[in-house]
Amino acid sequence: MSITLKLAWKSLLNRKTTALLTVMTVAISVILLMGVERIRTQAKSSFANTISGTDLIVGGRSGQVNLLLYSVFRIGNATNNIDWKSFEEFSHHRSVDWAIPISLGDSHKGFRVMGTNHSYFEHYQYGQKQALSFASGHQFNGLFETVLGSDVAKSLGYDIGSKLIIAHGISDVGFSRHDNLPFKVVGILAPTGTPVDKTVHVSLEAIEAIHVGWESGANLGNTPSKKQLEQVDFQPKQITAMMIGLKSKIQTFALQRQINTYPDEPLSAILPGIALHELWAMMSIAEQALLVVSVFVVIAGFLGMLSSLLTSLQERRREMAILRAMGARPKHIFALLICEASGLTLLGITVGISLLFTLLTLAAPFVRAHYGINIEISAITSHEWLLLGCVQFASIVIGFIPAFRAYRQSLSDGMTIRI
Structure with missing residues (x-):
């Protein structure tokens, strides 16, 4: 076997250009396959870690995916609001540890504005139960103070002390802005x-204050001044949704049932984990499509390698005949071609993995900043090893085609050698 390996290595060195192109074809295939797989798993992990430590999300009666979309992802709008009295009742429930009120409906230059209170900064968690932290500044205390997500500040060039105008509704147009x-x-x-990174955070009282003098989305022309509003003690009348953390997980389903059957107004309580799983399942077709595309690229890479081996095989018939004349058996010719195909694939996998980790290291900050996907540069997982093993095994199967052809040709050519 050692002689066969040496012959395979010498043969590849003799065809450096062709071998290098084949290695790069396999490497690119591996980069795409492993890159798609790693980004897919990291995207799923980031998606699932959007919210953590919250036991229930409560909103107006609607489907759980819709409630999850507008309360967590700031996509879409609520079917109905929640009365403030309902929030107070459930926030003081004996099984509730904390509750975060959320009020949505306004925007600023394409970013959603969310009204909340200090409980949001104290109890909201994401990832592996990571709490929110400030890059600079502090929580809002005044009526017309705001806390920005990192993407909002970066995209719009805001810093501590900057001033901004909130618009009524999702469309940020001139006639809907609270310019004063x-x-x-x-x-x-x-x-x-x-x-959270794409959200403008203000107090619930501020949401009430900026809508004084507005009715059904229209400015009636009698909006008080900023100084006048700061002297008023505003109390929220309605909110969009609330997030609840319980003292004990055992009480989750009992409270959920109580909220869903609440007699004073129609409410829905959902478990974030189950809703996230359902939402991801709805998008699984895109996930599967990416995987299918990457598999076809790997197949294309192997077809290229097969074409290269078959083309070179015709030119190497004299080489095979000489090997037969020197005592090589047909099984040695067969093993030689298998070793070449396996060796090219192994080199391609090694180069592909090296380039993949280099690209992921360089791209991770960009992907995190623009798409919110946290790509961890971790060791190859067991599932990824399985994929690489399948690629290596496929190369052996592909190598059987030129190997079998060389085996048959060596039998006939070996009988009539012309040198």
């Missing part, structure tokens, strides 16, 4: 890789 009520930036959150 500018907000001052007092805090900027550290990046989280979640929708």
Whole structure:
């Protein structure tokens, strides 16, 4: 076997250009296959870690995916709001440890504005139960103070002390802006890789204050001044949703049932983990499509390698005949071609993995900043080893085709050698 390996290595060195092109073809295939697999798993992990430590999300009666989308991902709008009295009742429930109110509906230059209170900064968690932290500044305390997500500050060039104008509704157009009520930036959150980064946070009282003089989305023309509003003690009347953390996980289903059957208004309580799983399942077709595309690229790479081996085989018939004349048996010719195919694939896998980790290291900050996907540069997982093993095994199967052809040709050519 050692002689066969040496012959295979010498043969590849003799065809350096062709071998190098084949190695790069396999390497690119491996980069795409492993890259798609790693990004897919990391995207799924980042998706699942968007919210952590929250036991229930409560909103107006609707489907759990819709409730999850607008409360966590800031996508879409609520079917109905929640009365503030309902929030107070459940926030003081004996099984509830903390509750975060959320009020949505306004925007600023394409970013959603969310009204909440200090409980949000104290109890909201993401990832592996990571709490929110400030890159600079602090929580809002004044009526017209705001805390920005990292993407908002970076995209719009805001810093501590900057002023911004909130618009009524999702469309940020001139006639819907609260121009006479500018907000001052007092805090900027550290990046989280979640929708928090794309959110403008203000107090619930501020949401009430900026809508004084507005009715059904229209300015009636009697909006008080900023100084007048700061002297009023605002109390929220309605909120969009609330997040609940319980003292004991055992009480989750009992409270969920109580909320879903609440007699005063129609409410829905969902478990974030189950809703996230359902939402990801709805997008699984895109995930599978990516995997199928990468598999076809690997197949294309192997077909290229097969074409290269078959083309070179015709030119190497004299080489095979000489080997037969020197005592090589047909099984040695067969093993030689198998070793060449396996060796090219192994080199391609090694180069591909090296390039993949280099590319992931360079691309990780960009992907995290623009797409919110945290790519961890970790060791190859057992599943990835299985994929690489399948690629290596496929190369042996592919190598059987030229090897069998060389085996048959060596039998006939070996009988009539012309040198």
